[in-house]
Amino acid sequence: MQIATWNVNSLSVRLPQVLDWLASNPVDALGLQELKLVEERFPFAALEAAGYHAVVHGQKTYNGVAWLTRSPVLEVVRNIPGLADEQARTIAATLDTPQGPVRLINGYFVNGQAPGTDKFAYKMRWLSALHAWVAAELACHQRLVLLGDFNIAPQDRDSHDPEGLRGSIHHTVEERGQFQALLDLDLHDAFRLFEQPERSFSWWDYRMLGFQKNRGLRIDHILVSAALRHTVTACTIDRTPRKKPQPSDHAPVVVTLG
């Protein structure tokens, strides 16, 4: 079984690339972020023709998340329960598999702009609420995957310039502490379960030839619960779509479970 995450930075623009990628990478579930469209504009028909069901938490212009799955899902939850949030940032669903149900949580985590700003304060509140929610979800779903655009580079090796960017957004002690708090729920960073090339990143700024110079960050993550950890056989970042014309600034990340 394969599960993937991809921040597409506008599904309207990126739909052809998503269809193209799914044709070559027929994953069982794909969590999308930054749809930038409302559910009424979601391309259900094109994705159904490609063999995918979709559940959507849309928003006009900003944010927006969805799950694409080969088989229908159950128990869909939009946003973090109990958190008053006008921004469409999470969608959870349960996927039945031959090995049993898997709880899938997809998040477009708050960017946070810069430490000391209102947006950073919102990021930290949001991360606290997410942590409490994921803890509750784990209590009833042993087999759980939390993935998405975390907007956090967990360690220095996840940044192209850890010294120059120390303490700046994606790199702060506070953000990294929240990432560690998620790991402390006995979640595991699937990418780091394996040997990986140095300077492996999942996002590159459109500006300053960021991708060509591999000046990126690893901020898109797939965390798996303890019950799933030993079934994971691979986790990779697919840079192929980033090389194509009019790409998303993020690359898809794929986890393979036995």
Add this chain to the structure above:
DNA sequence: ATGGTTGTGCAACAA
């Protein structure tokens, strides 16, 4: 060096 690029939507904001 406060630059540079992309998306939404048509000015300015978010990333």
